Amino acid sequence: xxxxxxxxxxxxxxxxxxxxxxxxxxxxxxxxxxxxxxxxxxxxxxxxxxxxxxxxxxxxxxxxxxxxxxxxxxxxxxxxxxxxxxxxxxxxxxxxxxxxxxxxxxxxxxxxxxxxxxxxxxxxxxxxxxxxxxxxxxxxxxxxxxxxxxxxxxxxxxxxxxxxxxxxxxxxxxxxxxxxxxxxxxxxxxxxxxxxxxxxxxxxxxxxxxxxxxxxxxxxxxxxxxxxxxxxxxxxxxxxxxxxxxxxxxxxxxxxxxxxxxxxxxxxxxxxxxxxxxxxxxxxxxxxxxxxxxxxxxxxxxxxxxxxxxxxxxxxxxxxxxxxxxxxxxxxxxxxxxxxxxxxxxxxxxxxxxxxxxxxxxxxxxxx
Numbered sequence: 001x002x003x004x005x006x007x008x009x010x011x012x013x014x015x016x017x018x019x020x021x022x023x024x025x026x027x028x029x030x031x032x033x034x035x036x037x038x039x040x041x042x043x044x045x046x047x048x049x050x051x052x053x054x055x056x057x058x059x060x061x062x063x064x065x066x067x068x069x070x071x072x073x074x075x076x077x078x079x080x081x082x083x084x085x086x087x088x089x090x091x092x093x094x095x096x097x098x099x100x101x102x103x104x105x106x107x108x109x110x111x112x113x114x115x116x117x118x119x120x121x122x123x124x125x126x127x128x129x130x131x132x133x134x135x136x137x138x139x140x141x142x143x144x145x146x147x148x149x150x151x152x153x154x155x156x157x158x159x160x161x162x163x164x165x166x167x168x169x170x171x172x173x174x175x176x177x178x179x180x181x182x183x184x185x186x187x188x189x190x191x192x193x194x195x196x197x198x199x200x201x202x203x204x205x206x207x208x209x210x211x212x213x214x215x216x217x218x219x220x221x222x223x224x225x226x227x228x229x230x231x232x233x234x235x236x237x238x239x240x241x242x243x244x245x246x247x248x249x250x251x252x253x254x255x256x257x258x259x260x261x262x263x264x265x266x267x268x269x270x271x272x273x274x275x276x277x278x279x280x281x282x283x284x285x286x287x288x289x290x291x292x293x294x295x296x297x298x299x300x301x302x303x304x305x306x307x308x309x310x311x312x313x314x315x316x317x318x319x320x321x322x323x324x325x326x327x328x329x330x331x332x333x334x335x336x337x338x339x340x341x342x343x344x345x346x347x348x349x350x351x352x353x354x355x356x357x358x359x360x361x362x363x364x365x366x367x368x
Contacts, residue, residue, distance in 0.1 A: 031284040032240035033162050033173065035138050036207050039063075040093035040112050042079045042347035042363030046329015047292030048306025050276040052249035053181060053202030057367065058095040061110050061142055063278075064179040064204040064247065065156035069146035071097040071106045072341065072367075079347070079363035083114075084322070084356040090115045095142075105147035108158075114138035134167040144177070155180040162212070162242075169218035173211075175242050179204030197267075198253040205246055211239040241284070249278035272296045286311040286320060292327075302331040304349070322353045329361075342368045 039045045041059040052063040058077045060067025074097070081091035095110035116136045120129040140163075146156025158177040165171065181202040214237040223233045255269035273295050280288040292306030306327040310319055329349030336342040347363040 030241065031243040032171075032212055033164065033175075033207075033242050035112075035114055035140065035164075036160070036162065036175065037243050037245075038081075038083075038091065040079055040081050040091050040361070041077070042349045042361040043302075043304070043329065043331055043345070043365070045351060045359075045361055046304035046306070046327060046331075046347070046349035047276065047294055048290045048308045048327045048351075050249070050278050050290040050292030050306050051251055051274070051294070052204060052247045052276075052278040052290075053200040054249075054251035054253075054274060054276055055181075055202070058097045058108060058110065058365070060146075061095060061108055061144055061158060061177075064181060064202045064249070065108075065144045065158045065177050066146055066154045066179040066181040066202065066204070068097050068106050068108045068144055068156055069148050069154040069181075071099050071108075074098050074368040075365065077363065077365040079361055082360040082362075084353060085358055085360060086356045088117050105145055106156075108142070108144040108146070110140075110142040110144075112140040112142075136166050137163065139163045152183045152185060153180065154183075160207075160209075164214075165216075166218065169214050169216040171212050171214045171237075173209060173242065175207045175209040177204065177206045177208075179247075198255070200251045202249040202251075203247065205244075207242045207244045209242050211241050213237045213239045243285075244283045246281040247278055248281075249276065251276035270298045299343075300333050300335070302333070304329040304331075319354070322355060324352045324354050326352045336368075340368070 039049050039062050041062060044051060044055060044059045044063060049063060055063045055067035056070045057075045058068065077095045079093045081093070083089040083091055091112065091114050093110065093112045095108065097106055097108040099106050118133045118135055121132040121134055122129050141161045142158055144156055144158035146154065148154050156179055160175040160177065162173045162175060163170070179202065181200060183197050184199045184201060185197060219235040219237055220232055222230060224230045252275050254273040254275070255267065256271040256273070258267050258269045260267055273293065276292050276294070278290040280290065282288065289309040290306065291309070292304065295303045307325045308323050308327065309325065310321060327349065329347065331345050331347045333343045333345045336344060345365040345367065347365065349361045351359040353359060
């Protein structure tokens with residue numbers, strides 16, 4: 001019965017996505033809340049976000065919410081993004097995932113805030129500044145629930161509250177995410193008849209929700225009627241849609257010199273190479289192909305690399321994003337308890353850009 005529900009869920013995602021993604025690159029620039037497209041996490045951004053099928057823990061909130069279902073007990077994470085080195089724009093991100101009982105689901109909560117710094121207020125009469133300042137605020141609060149439907153099928157949903165504003169203008173909206181990860185178990189391992197969990201498939205639908213619009217004193221002005229009556233005129237902001245997208249990902253783990261763990265039920269390896277790719281169908285811009293590789297040594301040291309390909313990849317195409325393609329990252333895991341598998345992780349990633357000095361992301365995670 002659980003498998004029937006899961007299959008129905010996958011079919012529903014395809015049906016919904018077929019209705020949503022009728023857009024093309026000519027619609028670029030027509031969506032708002034573009035901060036929803038920024039990956040704020042250090043580990044996953046190191047291999048270009050290609051691992052939407054193999055994503056695990058709190059970072060799965062950005063790629064495929066179903067990945068949070070793999071949280072064993074508790075996971076805390078924090079990251080700080082130096083967004084386009086030289087712009088002095090930073091992104092602060094905090095997340096928590098908690099399993100609800102041994103056989104229960106996983107509840108996750110995350111908070112993301114963009115820090116643009118203090119900006120001077122300028123006017124036509126005072127182009128060099130009036131002496132006043134303002135502080136733009138972009139925040140996203142995400143709450144998610146994910147569950148293991150079986151040993152192979154994992155699904156989840158998330159609700160995001162989006163807030164944007166300056167001193168006299170604000171906008172708020174709600175977005176929904178849904179995703180599923182299928183661990184295929186294709187093939188048999190040479191070590192007995194234990195199934196492989198190497199090949200994984202994932203699909204996620206992101207940023208689906210009603211339109212947003214701005215309101216506030218920033219779009220009002222003082223005017224007078226023909227009879228000289230002075231009044232405040234409130235203009236209406238045009239509505240804008242959310243940057244909805246669909247992700248379809250595949251990943252495969254290559255275990256070098258595999259062995260059976262002490263429980264006798266799981267196959268492990270000191271050296272694991274993961275190859276992953278994700279196709280991203282954007283409703284308001286070009287589609288993306290994300291490719292990445294990850295090497296893990298005894299789950300103590302992880303090295304990542306990736307490449308983000310925009311559109312068809314034709315050399316004559318004009319790039320519409322600042323990323324030039326290459327990404328890289330590294331993680332160091334400090335064991336806390338070998339019996340429970342607990343550790344503290346220090347993460348770093350770099351994303352190359354055409355202008356400025358790239359995007360640097362620093363993060364820390366506590367996995368209990």
